[in-house]
Amino acid sequence: MRFISDDRGIESTEVALIIAAVVLVAYGAYVILGANISSTVLDVAGKV
Amino acid sequence: MPDGLALELIVLPWLAFAAILDQRHRRVPNWLTLPGLLGGALYAAFSGKWELALLVMLLVVTADFPSYISLGVGTAFLVLLPIITGNGQLTFTGSLMLAVIFLWRLGAIGGADAKVLLALPLFFGGGVLLVVFLVGGFYGLAALVLHRKSIPYVTPIFLGTSLYFLIHPQF
Numbered sequence: 133m134r135f136i137s138d139d140r141g142i143e144s145t146e147v148a149l150i151i152a153a154v155v156l157v158a159y160g161a162y163v164i165l166g167a168n169i170s171s172t173v174l175d176v177a178g179k180v
Numbered sequence: 181m182p183d184g185l186a187l188e189l190i191v192l193p194w195l196a197f198a199a200i201l202d203q204r205h206r207r208v209p210n211w212l213t214l215p216g217l218l219g220g221a222l223y224a225a226f227s228g229k230w231e232l233a234l235l236v237m238l239l240v241v242t243a244d245f246p247s248y249i250s251l252g253v254g255t256a257f258l259v260l261l262p263i264i265t266g267n268g269q270l271t272f273t274g275s276l277m278l279a280v281i282f283l284w285r286l287g288a289i290g291g292a293d294a295k296v297l298l299a300l301p302l303f304f305g306g307g308v309l310l311v312v313f314l315v316g317g318f319y320g321l322a323a324l325v326l327h328r329k330s331i332p333y334v335t336p337i338f339l340g341t342s343l344y345f346l347i348h349p350q351f
Contacts, residue, residue, distance in 0.1 A: 133243070135240060135243035135284065136214070136291075138284075138290060138294075139208055139209055139210050139292045140206065140290030140291055141198075141202035141207055141292035142202075142206050142293075142333065143288065143316075143320075143333040145321075145323040145328060145329060146320070147289070148317055148319060148336070149320045149321060151283070151313050151317065152313055152314050152316055152320070155310055155314060155317075156317075159310065
């Protein structure tokens with residue numbers, strides 16, 4: 133199996149930066165919008 | 181079953197050793213990473229997070245299949261999990277684990293990185309991956325300044341996990 137046998141431990145610097153940026157943006161969005169998303173979902177669920 | 185400080189004292193030396201090998205050879209042998217992944221799956225299974233153990237098994241078994249199968253199976257599992265168990269708390273951690281496999285499939289990270297990254301949330305939950313990814317970003321930034329095209333990623337994984345233990349002591 134390719135995944136099991138792959139023992140490379142390397143990553144491009146750009147990928148590391150992109151992953152960190154995505155995590156930051158996603159976490160920021162969750163902090164800012166999390167409560168609103170939750171209340172909207174509960175509201176929709178209540179109407180259904 | 182070890183937990184808290186005992187678990188930290190097992191995982192940190194394991195990561196440190198893997199990071200040293202990664203720095204020297206840009207490879208981490210499977211005899212080091214696979215037991216960690218298997219140990220993580222067993223730990224999750226016996227500590228009430230059997231869903232994560234099942235997910236990691238599914239991800240590993242289907243990793244070599246076409247993308248639509250491996251990512252589709254993982255996504256379907258994550259969507260159905262809260263419906264079947266009535267517990268959506270593990271969806272966050274599971275989503276991050278699915279993202280790790282996605283990154284490996286893209287060739288963005290190596291197999292050793294992926295195995296270590298999959299093992300950590302089985303022990304400590306998804307939060308550790310967030311810290312690891314952020315530390316990886318700083319590490320990548322430093323490497324970019326030094327004009328390096330690639331980095332041995334197990335080192336930021338070790339540093340990020342250590343930082344996570346400082347922020348969230350396990351004991």
